[in-house]
Amino acid sequence: MKCGTEKTERDEGPLPSKAPNMRTFALFLLVNIHDTISVLTGEMPLAWLGGLGELVFTALYLATIATALDERRRDTRVPLILLAALAVVTFGLALGYWTRWQMCFPLLSLATGVTLRRNPRLIGAALGALGIIYGLMAMLRADSDSTGDIVAAGWGTGLAGVVAASVLNLVESNATLRATREQLAHAAVERERLRFSRDLHDLLGHTLSVIVVKAEAVRRLGPRNPEAAFGQAADIEAVGRQALTEIREAVTGYREGSLTTELDNARSLLDASGITAEIRHSGPPLPPQTGALLGWVVREGITNVVRHSGASHCEIEVRGEPGRVHLEITDDGRGVGPAEPEAGKVTGGNGLKGLTERLAAAGGSLGSGPDGKHGFRLVAELPVDEDEEVRAA
Numbered sequence: 001m002k003c004g005t006e007k008t009e010r011d012e013g014p015l016p017s018k019a020p021n022m023r024t025f026a027l028f029l030l031v032n033i034h035d036t037i038s039v040l041t042g043e044m045p046l047a048w049l050g051g052l053g054e055l056v057f058t059a060l061y062l063a064t065i066a067t068a069l070d071e072r073r074r075d076t077r078v079p080l081i082l083l084a085a086l087a088v089v090t091f092g093l094a095l096g097y098w099t100r101w102q103m104c105f106p107l108l109s110l111a112t113g114v115t116l117r118r119n120p121r122l123i124g125a126a127l128g129a130l131g132i133i134y135g136l137m138a139m140l141r142a143d144s145d146s147t148g149d150i151v152a153a154g155w156g157t158g159l160a161g162v163v164a165a166s167v168l169n170l171v172e173s174n175a176t177l178r179a180t181r182e183q184l185a186h187a188a189v190e191r192e193r194l195r196f197s198r199d200l201h202d203l204l205g206h207t208l209s210v211i212v213v214k215a216e217a218v219r220r221l222g223p224r225n226p227e228a229a230f231g232q233a234a235d236i237e238a239v240g241r242q243a244l245t246e247i248r249e250a251v252t253g254y255r256e257g258s259l260t261t262e263l264d265n266a267r268s269l270l271d272a273s274g275i276t277a278e279i280r281h282s283g284p285p286l287p288p289q290t291g292a293l294l295g296w297v298v299r300e301g302i303t304n305v306v307r308h309s310g311a312s313h314c315e316i317e318v319r320g321e322p323g324r325v326h327l328e329i330t331d332d333g334r335g336v337g338p339a340e341p342e343a344g345k346v347t348g349g350n351g352l353k354g355l356t357e358r359l360a361a362a363g364g365s366l367g368s369g370p371d372g373k374h375g376f377r378l379v380a381e382l383p384v385d386e387d388e389e390v391r392a393a
Contacts (some may be wrong), residue, residue, distance in 0.1 A: 025065045035050070083315070113164035117169050209240050214233075266279070276314045294318065294382065295356060314329070365380070
């Protein structure tokens with residue numbers, strides 16, 4: 001079990017790296033331990049002034065790091081003001097004591113790197129200038145007689161800030177990438193969930209309507225025409241088997257509707273419901289994706305006609321035009337009620353809303369509303385790619 005868990009963690013990607021925090025940068029204050037001991041033992045001239053300067057430096061250093069790491073304040077002027085004050089105290093200690101408090105410069109470099117890490121040009125100029133100034137000061141000190149030590153001092157001072165900025169930027173970039181990956185994964189799950197809910201709604205809504213209509217036909221025909229009732233019962237069995245297949249396809253993501261199949265199913269359902277069907281289909285063959293989308297429209301539209309309209313006549317027209325296909329479903333039923341929808345708006349339940357989103361994603365549109373005083377009209381339009389249309393032919 002343990003090995004399997006470890007393998008899963010490796011497969012999911014690297015574990016989140018721990019970002020340097022306030023405690024990490026506070027530990028660097030130990031580089032001043034030698035001068036601190038000199039203050040405490042009284043070996044340093046004007047030890048009280050040096051101790052006061054160290055306290056001010058420490059407070060400014062910690063405040064600068066804290067505000068620069070704080071997401072709410074790092075983009076304000078507060079870290080810059082604190083960094084400027086820290087630089088003044090650093091140069092004051094170094095110039096006042098000359099050979100003391102030299103390790104404040106690497107600490108100033110660290111604070112500069114943390115504060116300016118989001119501004120590559122400014123941080124390069126600031127750390128470069130700080131390294132050069134510290135190198136010059138080391139050269140002027142009486143105890144400095146090695147050119148290599150002077151260069152190393154200046155180089156190390158500037159490099160401290162560069163390393164701090166690079167590490168923080170790397171950690172923050174990794175955190176942003178992880179957050180983005182989680183958001184993308186969540187969005188993918190939501191899209192798949194939405195696709196599945198739409199497919200399931202369209203499949204079950206239509207199929208259950210067919211089963212209900214044919215079951216009613218069996219009940220009506222049973223006493224007086226058993227043979228016709230048996231035929232309707234066989235249709236119910238066939239519809240149920242087809243629904244199982246379609247649900248499996250929807251679950252696996254391979255559900256592809258067919259406009260021709262849905263038109264045939266629509267005629268059969270309308271006839272079984274006692275609704276006169278008139279279907280007209282003109283134009284060149286449609287690409288599979290366009291036909292599948294229109295098939296969903298036919299399925300949902302006819303389901304609504306059978307379940308809600310109370311119509312006696314329904315017309316379905318598919319008209320292919322250059323670069324576009326037009327589908328219209330009209331009936332003479334009760335329509336949508338007394339309240340008329342706004343222009344361009346789709347009325348109806350979740351099925352029509354889902355279809356509107358599907359067609360909009362493909363560059364098409366779906367509109368519905370009353371057809372005159374009575375009845376209801378559903379209109380769908382989709383663009384047709386000419387190359388795909390030629391391949392479909």
